[in-house]
Amino acid sequence: MNKIVSKQRFSENVTKLVVEAPMIAKARRAGHFVIVRCGEKGERIPLTIADSDPAAGTITLVIQAVGDSTRKICALEPGDCLTDVVGPLGQATRIENYGTVLCCGGGVGVAPLLPIIKAMKAAGNRVVSVLAGRTKDLIILEDEVRASSDDVIIMTDDGSYGNKGLVTAGVEEVIKREKVDKVVTIGPAIMMKFVSLLTKKYEVPTEASLNAIMVDGTGMCGACRVSVGGKTRFVCVEGPEFDAHEIDFDELLMRLKM
Amino acid sequence: MENYNESRNEAWREQLRKSKTAKERNNIARVEMPQLDPAYRITCNEEVNQGINAEQAVLEATRCLDCPNPQCVTGCPVGINIPKFIKNIERGEFAQAAATLKETSSLPAVCGRVCPQEKQCESKCIRLKMNQPAVAIGYLERFAADWQRNNTEQEVPPMKEANGIKVAVIGSGPSGLSFAGDMAKQGFDVTVFEALHEIGGVLKYGIPEFRLPNSIVDYEIEGLRKMGVKFEKDVLVGKTITYDDLHEQGFKGVFVGSGAGFPRFMDIPGENLIGVMSSNEYLTRINLMSAGRGGDTPVMHGDTIAVIGGGNTAMDSTRTALRMGAKRVILVYRRSEEEMPARREEVGHAKEEGVEFMTLHNPIEYIGDEKGHVKAMRVQRMELGEPDASGRRKPVPVEGAIEEIPVDIVIVAVGVSPNQLVPRSIEGLDVSRRNTIVVNEETMQSNIGDLYAGGDIVRGGATVILAMGDGRRAAQNMARQLLGE
Numbered sequence: 001m002n003k004i005v006s007k008q009r010f011s012e013n014v015t016k017l018v019v020e021a022p023m024i025a026k027a028r029r030a031g032h033f034v035i036v037r038c039g040e041k042g043e044r045i046p047l048t049i050a051d052s053d054p055a056a057g058t059i060t061l062v063i064q065a066v067g068d069s070t071r072k073i074c075a076l077e078p079g080d081c082l083t084d085v086v087g088p089l090g091q092a093t094r095i096e097n098y099g100t101v102l103c104c105g106g107g108v109g110v111a112p113l114l115p116i117i118k119a120m121k122a123a124g125n126r127v128v129s130v131l132a133g134r135t136k137d138l139i140i141l142e143d144e145v146r147a148s149s150d151d152v153i154i155m156t157d158d159g160s161y162g163n164k165g166l167v168t169a170g171v172e173e174v175i176k177r178e179k180v181d182k183v184v185t186i187g188p189a190i191m192m193k194f195v196s197l198l199t200k201k202y203e204v205p206t207e208a209s210l211n212a213i214m215v216d217g218t219g220m221c222g223a224c225r226v227s228v229g230g231k232t233r234f235v236c237v238e239g240p241e242f243d244a245h246e247i248d249f250d251e252l253l254m255r256l257k258m
Numbered sequence: 259m260e261n262y263n264e265s266r267n268e269a270w271r272e273q274l275r276k277s278k279t280a281k282e283r284n285n286i287a288r289v290e291m292p293q294l295d296p297a298y299r300i301t302c303n304e305e306v307n308q309g310i311n312a313e314q315a316v317l318e319a320t321r322c323l324d325c326p327n328p329q330c331v332t333g334c335p336v337g338i339n340i341p342k343f344i345k346n347i348e349r350g351e352f353a354q355a356a357a358t359l360k361e362t363s364s365l366p367a368v369c370g371r372v373c374p375q376e377k378q379c380e381s382k383c384i385r386l387k388m389n390q391p392a393v394a395i396g397y398l399e400r401f402a403a404d405w406q407r408n409n410t411e412q413e414v415p416p417m418k419e420a421n422g423i424k425v426a427v428i429g430s431g432p433s434g435l436s437f438a439g440d441m442a443k444q445g446f447d448v449t450v451f452e453a454l455h456e457i458g459g460v461l462k463y464g465i466p467e468f469r470l471p472n473s474i475v476d477y478e479i480e481g482l483r484k485m486g487v488k489f490e491k492d493v494l495v496g497k498t499i500t501y502d503d504l505h506e507q508g509f510k511g512v513f514v515g516s517g518a519g520f521p522r523f524m525d526i527p528g529e530n531l532i533g534v535m536s537s538n539e540y541l542t543r544i545n546l547m548s549a550g551r552g553g554d555t556p557v558m559h560g561d562t563i564a565v566i567g568g569g570n571t572a573m574d575s576t577r578t579a580l581r582m583g584a585k586r587v588i589l590v591y592r593r594s595e596e597e598m599p600a601r602r603e604e605v606g607h608a609k610e611e612g613v614e615f616m617t618l619h620n621p622i623e624y625i626g627d628e629k630g631h632v633k634a635m636r637v638q639r640m641e642l643g644e645p646d647a648s649g650r651r652k653p654v655p656v657e658g659a660i661e662e663i664p665v666d667i668v669i670v671a672v673g674v675s676p677n678q679l680v681p682r683s684i685e686g687l688d689v690s691r692r693n694t695i696v697v698n699e700e701t702m703q704s705n706i707g708d709l710y711a712g713g714d715i716v717r718g719g720a721t722v723i724l725a726m727g728d729g730r731r732a733a734q735n736m737a738r739q740l741l742g743e
Contacts, residue, residue, distance in 0.1 A: 023498045037455060043547065043554040044455075069554055084455040086492040215547065215555070218453050218494060219677050220463075220519040221539035225530060232523060232530065237679060251530055254630035 001081040005058055011137045013065045014108055015074040016050070021085050022057030024049075030115035031093030031209065031241055034059070035217040036073065037084040043069040046214045046236070048112030048186075049088065050141070059085075062111030062140065089217050090240045093207070097124040099181035102174055102204075103149070104130040104195055106167055106187025110141050112209060113186045114148075120184075121148040128153070128174050132167035132187070136160040168194050175202050183207070185244065189256055193249035200245045208244035210235050210252065227251050262331055265342045266324065274349055275324050288391040289318040296610040300580045303467050303551070306607060307371070310394075312352070315401040319348035321385070322393045329382035330395060335727030336362050336369075336436075340379055344398055356406035359399060360415055364439030364482070365432065365726060367407060367474045370400025372465060373723045374601050407477055414484050418445035423740050426451060426509040428495045428680055431459025432722045433515035433713030435482060436729030442485040444737045449509075450487060453494040456546060459517055461722070463546040464538070466574050468581070469604075496683025501709075511708050511736045514695060515729060518714030519677040523670055524566070528624030533558060533632040537567070537575045537671035550582055560666025561585045564635055566621055567671035568598035573605060575669045576613040587613045588663070592620040592640050592653045618642070618653065622660070624668060634664050676715050684709070694718045702732035703739075710736050 008016040024034060033048045051060035065071040076082070093116050101120045105113035110131055121127045129149040133139045134157045146152050153170040154162025163170065167187070174180060175198075183206040185195045192208040199206040212224035212235040224235035227248035233239065265271065292308040293299075299306050310318065322344045330340045339358055346355035359366035375381075375396035383392035423446050427434045430452040438448045456462045458475045483489070493499060504512055521536035523529050540557070543549040549557035563579040565572050568591035579587045589608065591598060594617050598605060609615065616637070623636040639659035642651035676693045688696040688705040695704055695711040702710045712728025714720060737743075 023493070027498060027500075039554070041548060041553045043556075084492050086453065086455070086494060086498070088497055089494070215539060215542050216454065216463075216519075218519065219679060220521070221542050222521045222523070222536040223539050225523075227530060232525070251630075255530065255532060257532070257629070 001083060002085040004076050004078050004080050004082070005056075006078050007076070010062070010140045013074075014138070014140060015063050015065070016111075017061045017063065017073070017076065018058050019061060019082060019085060020057055021059045024085065024087050025052040025057050025059050026054045028052050028059065028088035029092035030095065030119040031090065031112075032088030033090050033112070033217075033240060034061070034085050034087030035089060035214070036061070036082050038069065038072045038076070038082055040083065042072070042083055044215055044217065045069050045073070046089070046211070046217055048209075048211075048240075050111035050114055062108055064108040086217070089236060091238065093119065093184070093241060095119045095123050100126040100128065100179060102128050102130065102171065102180045102183045104132075104167060104171055104183060104185040104187070106132045106191040107134075107138055108140065109187030109191075109209075110139075110145065113184065114141055114144055116184055116186075117145055118148045126150050128178075128180070130155065130167060130170040130174065132156070132170065132191070134158065166194070167191055168198050171195055171198055175199070175204060180204050183244075184209070184241075189249060189253050192244065193253070196244035196247065196249065206244040207241045208247060209240045210242065210247070211240070212236075212252070213256065226255070262328055262339055262341065263326075265339060266326070270349065271324065271345055274345055278320060280323060283321055283323060284388070284390070286317055286321050288321065289314045289394050289397060291394075291397055296612070299468065300577075300611050303581060305471050306468050309404055310397050310401050312401075312405070315347050315398055316350065318394050318398060319344045322348070323384060325384050329384065330379040330393075333378040333380070333382040335378070335723045336730050338362050338379075338399075340395055343402060344393065344395070347398055347402060352402055352405045353410060355402040359402055362730070363726065364436045365478050365722075366399055367403035368432070368461060368470060368478060369723055369726070370396055370403055371470050371474070374721060376602060378723065407474075412477070412481055412484060414481075415443060417443050417485060420447065420486075421445040421741070422447060423511075424449070424507070424509045425511040425513065425736065425740070426495075426504050427513045427515065429453075429459055429515040429517055429713075429715075430457045430479075430489065431515055431517050431713060431725065432461060433725035433729040434459065434513065435478065436726035437513045437515065437712065437733045438487045438729075439482055439485065440730055440733035441737060442482065442487050444733070446737065446740075448487045450489045451493040451495050451499075452489065452491050454546065455491055457489050457491065463542045464571065464574070466541065466545055466578050468577065469574065494679070496680045501684045511710065511740055513729070513732055513736065514680055514709065514711040514715055515713045515725065516677055516680040516715045518674040518717075518719045520675040521670070522673045522675055524621070524672060526621060526623055528626060528632065529670070531624050531626040531632040532630050533560070533666060534624055534668040534670065537565070537571045537669050538674065540575055540669045541571070541578060544578055544582065557582070558667055559583060562588070562665050563667045563669065564588045564590055564621075564663070564665045565669045565671055566590050567673070568593065568600055569671065569673070570600045570604055572671035573600045573608045575671050576608050577611055579667075579669070580611055580613065588616050588665075589613055590616045590619050590621055590635075590637060592618065593650060594618055594642060597650045619661075620653065620655070621668070625662070632665060632668055634662050635668060636660055636662050674714070674719050676718055681715070692718055700731075701735040702728055703735060
């Protein structure tokens, strides 16, 4: 059982929970995720880790309510408990001094991107972040991202905040104006697909962090399999990040509909 | 190995042997396992084998000749004193029969249900040489363990005084539980770390309840708790805590029994279509997560389900699919029924329940609809050629004999590989090309002195009882090492 320490609602469907998980708080690195279960009959849901505080023994999760299980988790209040939290799972992001790193996050994908932005900055990179959302309310963690970025571009579909347009417009603007050595993208699969097509055109190495369907999260079930470079890989143990230019996004999009 | 003759020479055993002639014993027919009716059992998840009653058990035990040189014991990976427990049943001392089992096996009620006795103890029974069916050792084992569970309070077995030495177990499947029990008996302070939210490993997520009810596994786990074994769920050693962390926490020995959880696929076109999944995924959703039985986890349903493979997991998948409401379940296996690795009993049960066997066929491609959902499989007819490395005749394709069969779901049960997560996290650990942990086969010790391993992480995919045997051997040797004997 893991107690909810605090809760913040970012928008109608997006909630931030700070959860007691001392061992995970200590062990997790940027890029890791956890599997969470709510209730004795609860589903195992993979969630990315947005932040952690090893001293307080807590991790921060940002959850978008999209189905019954995520709605149940978002309805928890401080003092309530998650039935299970296991992790950190997956491979951590490879953090190096690449030069200039463009971090591009869409919607709730900004949450797992934040620790990567922080780590890339700490490794000496120039970090340019592009945050995107359908509308102003869906741009999350802007202040935290600004604190670790050299420049931030905000894109909204409806133009209610930042620049009007899709995330790819922001990414292209940066690539055209300066040399970008690495792109990291996290967001809806369809967004990552178009970011990947764009960066492939400009030949900028790109990592995409995938949110596949999982049951156990430890390599047992294979529900999360994805084709990368023509080979079947398991997102849970070999990912969640892969070379975006090698990912079969169409297959991924199809499998996410199951 | 135990001295089996010591107990054989006891007065009551001699008396019992003389109480009936060999002829009288030979004239008794082997007991039949009472089973639920196939038409009923596919509508529920109740245990198919109902177990034999006391009267049947005593009669079956009477069939055992109490040989002077019993061979059955050589077929048991944990070395149960089989004649001793059987003769205790014959004289009506059921509690003593159960205690005999407990001397060497921490999970007799489990083994009595899932062990392939026909390939182990029962395959060595003297009766086979007399052209008669073997004594039903498995049924008797289950009877004694069940009798004890249903009629007595759970007791803690004789234990040595606590020695204060901490040992860690990674994985709570059969090898880990067996190791934990043996170490606790020796006085060690045992903590079992489990990655999932349930204790029991494959006994919970893999084997369905119609073959092994969860309550039986939980009872055995409760027994270990009473012996002082601690269980930590949701801890993935190598991720949540490291092998070094375990040392820092004062653990002096580590046993890895993390199993072979990694599902194999066949690498054929269409395998990533929606509706094609591993047996691990299908069974985990249903067994562990209660999908389709009140759990929040979804599971796909379909009228026609194909299961690929010929092992016990394939049988479990076919029979689970029937219970989930499939109208037609087809088992596709590339060799003939004779070569199937599944237990005869499971094959028989699957057939009784209406599973169609499509042997000597191999899927070569899955075809999807416009939404990416599998709608058909193309199967290649095979014939048996020369024996291969496994000694079984190798299946070879019959040219041009390809058939397309409409399916809604395909479950791939062609085996598992060791889960690399734990071994990869331990620097310097000797791991084979097949990703198994390399150990000394006698002692189960790895190239790292305080690290032992057993079960499928060493064998790559075997049985519950072999895993338990490994756990037991590892416990003996680690105890000796840590106590400086």
